[in-house]
Amino acid sequence: MTDDPKRYNGISKTAWGYFFIYFNLSMNSVSLLPSFIGYLLFLSAINDLKDEERELSLLYTMGVILTLWHGAEWIGSWVGADLDGAWQFVDIIISLVNLYFHFQLLTNLASIAAKNQPDGYEQDAKLLRYRTLQTVMLTAITIIINLYAWLSEMWAVISILLLIVYLIAGICLMKALFDLRKCLRTNEE
Numbered sequence: 763m764t765d766d767p768k769r770y771n772g773i774s775k776t777a778w779g780y781f782f783i784y785f786n787l788s789m790n791s792v793s794l795l796p797s798f799i800g801y802l803l804f805l806s807a808i809n810d811l812k813d814e815e816r817e818l819s820l821l822y823t824m825g826v827i828l829t830l831w832h833g834a835e836w837i838g839s840w841v842g843a844d845l846d847g848a849w850q851f852v853d854i855i856i857s858l859v860n861l862y863f864h865f866q867l868l869t870n871l872a873s874i875a876a877k878n879q880p881d882g883y884e885q886d887a888k889l890l891r892y893r894t895l896q897t898v899m900l901t902a903i904t905i906i907i908n909l910y911a912w913l914s915e916m917w918a919v920i921s922i923l924l925l926i927v928y929l930i931a932g933i934c935l936m937k938a939l940f941d942l943r944k945c946l947r948t949n950e951e
Contacts, residue, residue, distance in 0.1 A: 769878065770946055772810030776871060777939035779803035784932035791839050798832035801825055804867065814877075815870040824863045831856050857904040861897060868893035868935075875942050885942040892935040899928040 782800030786793055805825045812819045868889055876886035906921045 768810045772807040773943040775803040775807035780936050796836040801829035818870050865897050888938045895931045
């Protein structure tokens with residue numbers, strides 16, 4: 763088991779990583795909160811938590827791929843290039859890697875929570891619920907985005923509603939991670 767500061771830092775980095783993933787503040791199509799920073803935080807969190815949950819090490823390569831992809835998208839936005847939709851097959855592969863990465867990351871964090879949370883806390887169950895909701899929402903959004911060219915305007919409304927639910931789920935997920943961090947801090951004392 764890792765020492766408590768590494769665990770606390772790893773959970774904190776993961777929560778802040780999701781902040782960069784879920785919120786996109788842009789100016790002239792350039793993100794001021796680029797998602798690749800979120801993935802860099804995830805990679806750092808994996809390094810902090812890998813001794814506690816062995817499976818996290820297996821996500822590292824996927825995290826590097828996602829970091830490079832989102833970094834390339836961000837750099838491309840500076841010069842007006844848009845990688846989204848440029849290669850549909852690559853987009854689908856990246857979407858699948860992204861789905862698996864987040865599913866497994868949250869599963870491992872729930873396992874860490876189960877092992878380390880004080881009695882009476884249910885942070886592991888919350889993380890698993892939000893993991894499932896996030897996976898369903900990401901799957902639905904991926905399907906809609908990749909089929910968007912063939913869909914009617916009705917699907918555009920549905921996709922906006924899905925994005926709103928996805929954002930709310932992301933806020934709930936970040937709150938659960940910050941609550942877990944607080945719970946681990948309380949457990950230390």
